[in-house]
Amino acid sequence: MERRTFLTTAAIGAATAATGVSLPAMAQGKKAVIGVSIPSATHGFMGGLNWHAQDTIKRLKATYTNLEFVLATAGAVGKQVNDIEDMVATRNIDALVVLPFESEPLTSPVKAVKDAGKWVTVVDRGLSQAGIEDLYVAGDNTAFGRVSGEYFKANLKPGAKIVVLRGIPTTLDNERVEAFQAAIAGSGIEILDMQHGNWNRDKAFSVMQDYLSKHKQIDAVWAADDDMAIGVMEAIAQSGRQKEMWIVGGAGMKQIIKRVMDKDPQIPVDVSYPPALISTALEVTALNFVSATPVYGRFIIGSTLITAENAAQFYFPDSPF
Numbered sequence: 001m002e003r004r005t006f007l008t009t010a011a012i013g014a015a016t017a018a019t020g021v022s023l024p025a026m027a028q029g030k031k032a033v034i035g036v037s038i039p040s041a042t043h044g045f046m047g048g049l050n051w052h053a054q055d056t057i058k059r060l061k062a063t064y065t066n067l068e069f070v071l072a073t074a075g076a077v078g079k080q081v082n083d084i085e086d087m088v089a090t091r092n093i094d095a096l097v098v099l100p101f102e103s104e105p106l107t108s109p110v111k112a113v114k115d116a117g118k119w120v121t122v123v124d125r126g127l128s129q130a131g132i133e134d135l136y137v138a139g140d141n142t143a144f145g146r147v148s149g150e151y152f153k154a155n156l157k158p159g160a161k162i163v164v165l166r167g168i169p170t171t172l173d174n175e176r177v178e179a180f181q182a183a184i185a186g187s188g189i190e191i192l193d194m195q196h197g198n199w200n201r202d203k204a205f206s207v208m209q210d211y212l213s214k215h216k217q218i219d220a221v222w223a224a225d226d227d228m229a230i231g232v233m234e235a236i237a238q239s240g241r242q243k244e245m246w247i248v249g250g251a252g253m254k255q256i257i258k259r260v261m262d263k264d265p266q267i268p269v270d271v272s273y274p275p276a277l278i279s280t281a282l283e284v285t286a287l288n289f290v291s292a293t294p295v296y297g298r299f300i301i302g303s304t305l306i307t308a309e310n311a312a313q314f315y316f317p318d319s320p321f
Contacts, residue, residue: 050073084096122136143179146182180224
C-alpha cells in the first residue's frame with residue numbers, strides 16, 4: 001500500500017486509550033446504515049470484487065452489531081443510479097460506498113448523496129468531479145499504466161508496432177492510458193490502434209479480431225486487463241498468429257498468473273491490481289462509524305510487475321479470480 005492520508009486501523013486502540021474518546025456510534029447505541037453500490041459480476045475481476053464485498057460485509061456485521069449494510073449490484077448505469085436513489089429514499093443510508101459503473105453519469109447522483117449530508121466513499125473508478133467523496137480507495141492506476149509501459153519500452157525495439165485495448169470510459173482508464181503512453185514516449189514504439197474493450201473478454205475478442213484483420217504486423221498487445229487478455233488470446237489463436245506477438249494484461253487473475261509462472265512466452269508478465277480493494281474501502285468506511293479515528297482522504301494500493309520469478313506470491317488457486 002503506497003500512500004494514505006488518514007490514520008490506520010492500528011492507531012484506533014491507542015488513540016481511544018490515550019484520549020478516553022468512546023466509539024461514537026456504538027456508545028450511543030445508534031445503528032448506522034451503509035449502502036454499497038457496485039457493478040455486477042460481468043467479468044472475472046468484478047466477480048472477485050463482488051465476492052470480497054459479500055465476504056467483508058458478512059465479517060463486519062458480525063464484528064459491529066451497530067452496522068447495517070445494504071448491498072446492490074448493477075449491470076448498467078441506469079440500474080446503479082436507481083439503486084443509489086432508492087438507498088437514500090427508502091433505506092435512509094448514513095453512508096454510501098460506491099464503485100461507479102461509469103464516472104460521468106454517476107457523478108451527479110453521488111454528489112446528491114453527499115449534498116444530503118451522507119458520508120461518501122468512492123472506490124476504484126473516480127468521479128468526473130473532484131472533491132465530492134470523503135474517502136477514495138483505489139489501486140494506483142498511474143503506476144498500473146506506467147509499469148506496463150516500462151515493460152514494453154524495455155522489451156521492444158524502436159519501430160515495434162503494438163495495439164491497445166482500453167477499459168470502460170472512466171477516469172481510471174484515462175489515468176492508465178496516459179501513464180502508459182508517457183512511459184513509452186521516445187521509445188520509437190508505434191501504437192497502431194486503441195479501442196475500448198470494456199474490461200470484457202467477449203468485447204476484447206471482437207476488438208482484437210478487428211486489429212488482426214487490419215494490421216499485418218503486431219509485435220505486442222497491451223490488453224490492460226486479464227479478462228480482456230483472455231479474449232485477445234482467443235482471437236489470436238483463431239488467427240493462428242500466436243508466435244507473432246505477446247500480451248500484457250493486468251489485475252492478477254489466477255489463470256494468467258499461472259501462465260506467467262509457467263513462463264508462457266505469450267504471457268510473459270502481469271501487473272497487479274487486487275479486487276480486494278473493496279474490502280479496504282468497506283473496512284475503512286466502517287471505522288468512521290465505530291471509532292473516533294479520522295479516516296477521510298485517499299488510500300492508494302500500489303501496482304507491481306508480476307514476473308515468473310515472483311508470480312508464486314500472487315497465485316491463489318482457491319481465489320474466485
